[in-house]
Amino acid sequence: MSATETAHEPSVDVIDLRVALTTSGVDVVDEITVEVRPGEVLGLVGESGSGKTTVGMALLGHVRRGGEVAGGVIRIDGRDLSSLGERELRSLRGGVVSYIPQDPGTSLNPALRISTQLEEILEAHAPEGGAEQRKARVREALEEVALPSDDEFLKNYPHQLSGGQQQRVAIAMAFANRPHVIVCDEPTTGLDVTTQARVLETVRDLCQSHRVAALYVSHDLAVVAELADHVAVMYGGRIVESGTRDQLFLEPRHPYTRRLLRAVPDIAGKRTVVGIPGHAALPGSRPQGCYFHPRCEFARDDCRAEFPPVTELGEGHKVRCYHVADAVQKPPPEGAGQAEKPRVGDDVVLAIKNLNAHYGESQILFDINLDIHHNECVALVGESGSGKTTTARCVAGLHKQWTGEVSLHGTALEESARKRSNEERREIQYVFQNPYASLNPRTTIGQTIARRLKLFGRGGGREIGSKVGECLERVALSSSAAERFPDQLSGGERQRVAIARALAAEPSMLVCDEVTSALDVSVQAAIIELLGELRNEIGLSLLFITHDLALIRTIADRVAVVTGGHVVEYGPTEQIFTSPSADYTRKLLANTPSIEVALGHATTGS
Amino acid sequence: MTDQTVEQALDLVPEAGPEAPPPRLQRFQWLGILRNASRLTRTRIGLGMVGVIVLIALLGPLFAPHSETEFIAAPNHGPTSDAIFGADALGRDVFSRFLYGGLSVLWMSAAATLIGVVIGTAVGLIAAYSRNWLDDVLMRLNDVVLAFPQIIFVLLAVSAIGPKTWLIVLTVGITHAPRVARVMRGAAQQIVERDFVKAEEVAGEKRSRIIMEGLLPNVTSPLLVELGLRMTFSIGLIAAVSFLGFGLQPPAADWGLMINENRLSIAVMPWGVLLPVLAIAVLTVGTNLITDGIARAAIGLERSNE
Numbered sequence: 069m070s071a072t073e074t075a076h077e078p079s080v081d082v083i084d085l086r087v088a089l090t091t092s093g094v095d096v097v098d099e100i101t102v103e104v105r106p107g108e109v110l111g112l113v114g115e116s117g118s119g120k121t122t123v124g125m126a127l128l129g130h131v132r133r134g135g136e137v138a139g140g141v142i143r144i145d146g147r148d149l150s151s152l153g154e155r156e157l158r159s160l161r162g163g164v165v166s167y168i169p170q171d172p173g174t175s176l177n178p179a180l181r182i183s184t185q186l187e188e189i190l191e192a193h194a195p196e197g198g199a200e201q202r203k204a205r206v207r208e209a210l211e212e213v214a215l216p217s218d219d220e221f222l223k224n225y226p227h228q229l230s231g232g233q234q235q236r237v238a239i240a241m242a243f244a245n246r247p248h249v250i251v252c253d254e255p256t257t258g259l260d261v262t263t264q265a266r267v268l269e270t271v272r273d274l275c276q277s278h279r280v281a282a283l284y285v286s287h288d289l290a291v292v293a294e295l296a297d298h299v300a301v302m303y304g305g306r307i308v309e310s311g312t313r314d315q316l317f318l319e320p321r322h323p324y325t326r327r328l329l330r331a332v333p334d335i336a337g338k339r340t341v342v343g344i345p346g347h348a349a350l351p352g353s354r355p356q357g358c359y360f361h362p363r364c365e366f367a368r369d370d371c372r373a374e375f376p377p378v379t380e381l382g383e384g385h386k387v388r389c390y391h392v393a394d395a396v397q398k399p400p401p402e403g404a405g406q407a408e409k410p411r412v413g414d415d416v417v418l419a420i421k422n423l424n425a426h427y428g429e430s431q432i433l434f435d436i437n438l439d440i441h442h443n444e445c446v447a448l449v450g451e452s453g454s455g456k457t458t459t460a461r462c463v464a465g466l467h468k469q470w471t472g473e474v475s476l477h478g479t480a481l482e483e484s485a486r487k488r489s490n491e492e493r494r495e496i497q498y499v500f501q502n503p504y505a506s507l508n509p510r511t512t513i514g515q516t517i518a519r520r521l522k523l524f525g526r527g528g529g530r531e532i533g534s535k536v537g538e539c540l541e542r543v544a545l546s547s548s549a550a551e552r553f554p555d556q557l558s559g560g561e562r563q564r565v566a567i568a569r570a571l572a573a574e575p576s577m578l579v580c581d582e583v584t585s586a587l588d589v590s591v592q593a594a595i596i597e598l599l600g601e602l603r604n605e606i607g608l609s610l611l612f613i614t615h616d617l618a619l620i621r622t623i624a625d626r627v628a629v630v631t632g633g634h635v636v637e638y639g640p641t642e643q644i645f646t647s648p649s650a651d652y653t654r655k656l657l658a659n660t661p662s663i664e665v666a667l668g669h670a671t672t673g674s
Numbered sequence: 675m676t677d678q679t680v681e682q683a684l685d686l687v688p689e690a691g692p693e694a695p696p697p698r699l700q701r702f703q704w705l706g707i708l709r710n711a712s713r714l715t716r717t718r719i720g721l722g723m724v725g726v727i728v729l730i731a732l733l734g735p736l737f738a739p740h741s742e743t744e745f746i747a748a749p750n751h752g753p754t755s756d757a758i759f760g761a762d763a764l765g766r767d768v769f770s771r772f773l774y775g776g777l778s779v780l781w782m783s784a785a786a787t788l789i790g791v792v793i794g795t796a797v798g799l800i801a802a803y804s805r806n807w808l809d810d811v812l813m814r815l816n817d818v819v820l821a822f823p824q825i826i827f828v829l830l831a832v833s834a835i836g837p838k839t840w841l842i843v844l845t846v847g848i849t850h851a852p853r854v855a856r857v858m859r860g861a862a863q864q865i866v867e868r869d870f871v872k873a874e875e876v877a878g879e880k881r882s883r884i885i886m887e888g889l890l891p892n893v894t895s896p897l898l899v900e901l902g903l904r905m906t907f908s909i910g911l912i913a914a915v916s917f918l919g920f921g922l923q924p925p926a927a928d929w930g931l932m933i934n935e936n937r938l939s940i941a942v943m944p945w946g947v948l949l950p951v952l953a954i955a956v957l958t959v960g961t962n963l964i965t966d967g968i969a970r971a972a973i974g975l976e977r978s979n980e
Contacts, residue, residue, distance in 0.1 A: 464876050465876060466872055466875070466876050485875060485876045485877075485878060486875070486878065488878075490878055493876070493877060493878045497877075498873070498876050500869040500872070500873060501869075502869060505868050505869040505870065506868075506869040506870050506872075506873050507870055508870045508887070508888055508891075508892075509870075509892065510703070510887075510891035510892055511887065511891075519879075520877060523877060523878070523879060524877075566873075569873070573877070
């Protein structure tokens, strides 16, 4: 076989892959057909439970416990994985196929030095090379990912490195044995945008220079738009649409892809985000017919009968939908409640003056000044460790070690929530980042909200039940959710409950601490829509903490950019995006992945 | 599609979103743990062993052929048709004394366990929740009590005040408390850091309510294990104190006391020692097996991994 021929052979060739549960035979993923050629990046996009990680793992010859490969063929470099034994698979992994995990914090061994871990993986696949040779190769691998390669650095343990450095060590390990195929499982999810940009660049450069075929599994469409040559969108364990990057992002055909793209906020376009109503189709609870039909506005009888076959639209652009033509004609719906922003009042609800905060000996915040007017949304943007959450916690009285002045309606507040009056506590409500941790797992939703109503004298006695129902309906949940426990709800529903709990107090000020970062994009969009609606309906001031610049463009009136405990930029949202004054803001904007920028079509959007 | 497969399917597919949710929980965690534990063979054996002893202790007096203090034969007389396990060192029916003598061990152990677990849990949860000087004070006080071996503490109290049953129950309970407190504090510390506790704090919820509704229902699995474990220790301790002569006073029947009374004549008449020893052994091994089953069920070990 000549060199030119091998270049055209796909490195990864998956045909009709089916992974099913061993016990019930229910499929986790089915009818997966993808190919990746050397030097190409295939972006595999999907929301939680879509099966994208299962496909990624299958390329490594791995299926999670309780499942099995029930059909189809996976060929890596022309070798059928099903024909390989456990020993051959093991030599394949880390050698021919390697893996970049989501969280380097858990994938690196905390008890071993960086050098030991890198040498181990080299030794496992090329035991004949000498120690000196390996050492040299380790240095080379680290230089490839732009890490220092001196002895000092090699002696480090994983915990001595930053998150971005850890991830680059993981990448160096993945590329150490010159793999032909690499599976990336959301390798930048836990990283700040600046670090993410560097890591993505490293992955892209290495794939290109070593002609590696990469499968990039991600829920982040903007990252995929920047990185991938081809994209496949998964829903309910099926690939519903696939094609080149431009086909998929410029001419999306499947209703799900179109709705998903409308749910992604983008820094380049000031457009509203629109969530997708309904639930994701998880294995075992998937509907008859097309799995997307219960959430699809174009659904007809044929959609309910059978899953649509693959239709080839253009060259390589495949879609599984009966009503592609309808979907293209009708533009996706506009976001409700965001089209026009509520009028911002003149009176200041919350004023922060010269806020300095400490954790023990170290100072976290330096002279923060902010004010939030009635019905205004002020976003606090920064990377992890910037002090944005500490600011929010000082306002709420959760963090007590601070000086300066935080005043509500002109009255200065005590440091801790316990020392404030019940009325002051009622006025400022806090919504936490992770809805999986912010609700008591042993208390029903109804009990949680009823207690909050009683605590703030907003209801009691016989009408408490209907009052709880009202609270739930305000966040677009059915009042029957009151009888449920948190684990019976999805992440998005839990976050709605957390918002309902906060609103039960009828606050004037809502502090939202990264409220969407634990959620899928379609759910994130729905929560953003909800907050917009609530502002219009009941008049609410928001302090919106986030790391995602793209997200705030549609929701915030003013933005404060924080880094290292200082506010480096503070002004109207549009101004921050169009003419940022601080270098840090510019850097942040440049590093935030954007679909529109990636495609070179920076439009103002709808 | 049955519920079973739906749940299996959900368990298998991890949320690949930015943050994976924790595994699914049951409504009443402790009920679920007890149900799972009862499916384990070791728990069933344990339940059987404890059940037999409890039945003997509760119903024994109804079936005893003689009174526990009645002299029926010559001292250390061998088994007869009237006294199937013979007579003890004073000539009383061994079998009747055995049937009468279980109740005191059982109720005293149960009461001491309850006292220990209630006080210990309260101290542990308060310490974990307070996270300040109170935590330090409570835990250092704990250390002081922990420094004494339990039996020494009990004997000290009994020799100072007198051999009263309530005193034994109380001191055994109190000496259990710091051991329980340490475990419960450790379990609750992880819960205290969760956001739902912070959400209650920021709303100004009463501290007692946060502890009772936020912490307690979330630490039921270590609580159950502690309950079983302390019961096992209580039985041993109470029996030992009786054996040393500080428990029930003669002529009352009590398993620990019986061992003491008949130990000198063990070569001639072994039944007087053997019966109560066997009963106590079966009881402690039984409670231990149940506890082990609960502990396994609490960490989710299936039957196949037994």
